[in-house]
Amino acid sequence: EDADVKVQVVVLGAGPGGYTAAFRAADLGLSVAMIDRGERLGGVCLNVGCIPSKALLHVAKVLSEAEEMSEMGVSFGKPTIDIDHVRGWKEDVVGRLTGGLESLAKQRKVTVVRGTGEFTSPNSIKVGDTVVGFEHCIIASGSEAATLPFLPEDDRIIDSTGALEVQDIPERLLVIGGGIIGLEMATVYDALGSKVTVVELLDQLIPGADKDLVRVLEKRIKGRYEAIHLKTGVESVEATPDGLKVKFGENVETFDKILVAVGRRPNGKVIGAEAAGVAVSDRGFIESDLQMRTNVPHIFSIGDVRGEPMLAHKATHEGVLAAEVIAGHDVSWDVRSIPSVAYTDPEVAWTGLTETQAKAEGIEYEVGAFPWAASGRALSIGRSDGLTKLIVEPETHRVLGAGIVGVNAGELLAETVLAIEAGLDAEDIGLTIHPHPTLSETVGFSAEAAEGTITDIM
Ligand code: FAD
Numbered sequence: 001e002d003a004d005v006k007v008q009v010v011v012l013g014a015g016p017g018g019y020t021a022a023f024r025a026a027d028l029g030l031s032v033a034m035i036d037r038g039e040r041l042g043g044v045c046l047n048v049g050c051i052p053s054k055a056l057l058h059v060a061k062v063l064s065e066a067e068e069m070s071e072m073g074v075s076f077g078k079p080t081i082d083i084d085h086v087r088g089w090k091e092d093v094v095g096r097l098t099g100g101l102e103s104l105a106k107q108r109k110v111t112v113v114r115g116t117g118e119f120t121s122p123n124s125i126k127v128g129d130t131v132v133g134f135e136h137c138i139i140a141s142g143s144e145a146a147t148l149p150f151l152p153e154d155d156r157i158i159d160s161t162g163a164l165e166v167q168d169i170p171e172r173l174l175v176i177g178g179g180i181i182g183l184e185m186a187t188v189y190d191a192l193g194s195k196v197t198v199v200e201l202l203d204q205l206i207p208g209a210d211k212d213l214v215r216v217l218e219k220r221i222k223g224r225y226e227a228i229h230l231k232t233g234v235e236s237v238e239a240t241p242d243g244l245k246v247k248f249g250e251n252v253e254t255f256d257k258i259l260v261a262v263g264r265r266p267n268g269k270v271i272g273a274e275a276a277g278v279a280v281s282d283r284g285f286i287e288s289d290l291q292m293r294t295n296v297p298h299i300f301s302i303g304d305v306r307g308e309p310m311l312a313h314k315a316t317h318e319g320v321l322a323a324e325v326i327a328g329h330d331v332s333w334d335v336r337s338i339p340s341v342a343y344t345d346p347e348v349a350w351t352g353l354t355e356t357q358a359k360a361e362g363i364e365y366e367v368g369a370f371p372w373a374a375s376g377r378a379l380s381i382g383r384s385d386g387l388t389k390l391i392v393e394p395e396t397h398r399v400l401g402a403g404i405v406g407v408n409a410g411e412l413l414a415e416t417v418l419a420i421e422a423g424l425d426a427e428d429i430g431l432t433i434h435p436h437p438t439l440s441e442t443v444g445f446s447a448e449a450a451e452g453t454i455t456d457i458m
Contacts, residue, residue: 003124003133005111007033009326010125010134012117012271015043017303017315018140019101024323025138026108033132034110035117035125040098041105043142044304045312048161051097053184055090056166057343060191064345072382081192087166118272122296136298136326139278139286140319141267143304148176148260154239157258160185170194170256172226174246176234178205180342182261183217186225187344189259195226197255199248201233206342210355213348213405216385220346266305290332292322300326314338337401337420341410346385349409352420353391353401365401366394368426368450370442372406377437383407388442390416390426392450397426399447408439415443426450 007030011022014036022034040047066076105112115127125132145159158165163185169192175182178200190196198205205228206214222228229249238245243254268284279295280286286301288294294301300322303315317335324331337352358365372378372386386406390399402416419429429447434440448454 004130005033005132007031007134009136010132011138013140013142014041015142016045016312017319020316021138021319021323022110024320026110028327032110033113035113035127037116041101042098046097050312052090052094052164055093056188060188063191119276122276138322139301140303141271141305143264143266146263146265151237152239159260163259172255174255174258177261183344185259190224197227199229199232203231209348209350210403213403216405217348264310268305291325339413339417346406347409348405349413350403351417364394365391368446370445375442377439388446390446390450392426
């Protein structure tokens with residue numbers, strides 16, 4: 001088959017995994033093409049994921065802070081929300097980043113091919129009428145929102161993409177799924193003025209995070225949301241002119257909108273992988289080894305389609321790795337911990353070993369914890385609802401994991417990720433001088449708590 005475009009490396013998918021891989025490969029001197037079916041580069045993360053959600057969460061943060069300022073003696077009154085303007089601002093943020101990617105691709109002479117790509121052989125992908133021939137391929141086709149089979153077709157039932165559109169502010173919103181994505185959007189709509197109900201099948205919100213961290217978040221949102229139902233599944237939804245009639249547990253309630261946030265489905269089955277001989281799992285993942293090679297050695301997989309955790313920073317790390325392996329570098333995956341952050345209010349962040357996991361696997365550990373009620377900075381910003389903890393190896397006190405809940409927990413976590421990666425002990429963090437008064441001191445104090453050397457200084 002004659003190729004219209006011939007390159008050394010083709011990247012299928014232009015999300016954070018794909019564009020990072022394409023740019024790194026081009027920087028290493030390889031000829032590169034990048035295929036995406038989307039109108040704008042950047043994949044889920046930039047267009048309908050990380051970035052727009054954080055733009056809206058910023059609006060939510062300012063709204064709820066303004067509301068709570070009355071406790072400090074300042075009242076702003078009821079805010080006026082121009083939802084079209086909010087949406088416009090969010091789209092401007094997204095546009096800057098995705099537009100930036102276009103120029104970065106151009107600068108590096110990465111050929112961007114738009115349309116849906118499907119393998120036609122182990123060395124070619126067809127995009128409409130265009131055939132792209134390649135020596136190496138990096139599959140970075142990402143994931144999409146999972147659905148529930150029994151839901152009726154109705155435009156009041158939305159997924160995260162619909163929620164990020166902020167078409168309106170529903171009076172009563174039901175969020176199905178109490179994971180990171182569901183709760184982030186709940187945070188946004190709660191601040192905008194919706195009455196939020198969350199229904200989660202498991203016995204805790206944010207499954208994966210330790211319960212003591214989640215408890216702090218739960219305490220705050222219980223006071224703000226209409227209801228949180230754990231160990232509850234939605235059984236049926238009936239679309240009526242007056243709203244969506246939902247049956248869950250003992251309840252039958254009517255909502256104006258439903259956000260379905262029940263997980264993500266990998267895009268392994270939409271790329272014609274069989275024509276290239278690439279193995280796809282039942283769920284749609286395309287597995288690859290520590291050098292990102294699939295069962296077909298010149299075809300690689302990275303990002304959400306490669307496996308859990310489905311996070312942008314994992315995708316970019318894998319993207320760099322795949323490009324370097326193709327360029328002949330002797331590198332492979334060697335990561336001790338991948339951080340997870342829920343950008344809720346307060347944020348919940350964790351990395352490395354969790355207590356839940358340690359208990360399940362019978363791993364010995366000790367905890368050094370520091371409640372934010374004793375942090376001068378947390379008190380002075382009116383947000384002492386927080387906890388920082390380090391999970392350490394009992395004998396050496398080497399840091400194995402960390403968990404933080406509180407304002408800015410995601411930013412604070414980075415220090416602990418470095419500690420794990422560098423093989424540091426709690427003592428190393430404890431002896432590090434943290435600026436006073438900052439929330440980062442809580443990391444230092446939790447290390448001192450692990451060492452048994454903590455003094456009561458705020
Ligand atoms: P994707 O970003 O999914 O990109 C894949 C691209 O491939 C898409 O553009 C898709 O259209 C394209 N594609 C697929 N098949 C084809 C085909 N056959 N032909 C052509 N193109 C194709 N992660 C974080 O780390 N932090 C966050 O704060 C965060 N927030 C999120 C919030 C939301 C609401 C959502 C939904 C996700 C969030 N994520 C977050 C997850 C993050 O978006 C993903 O982990 C990340 O986008 C994965 O990158 P990727 O490169 O693997 O794939």
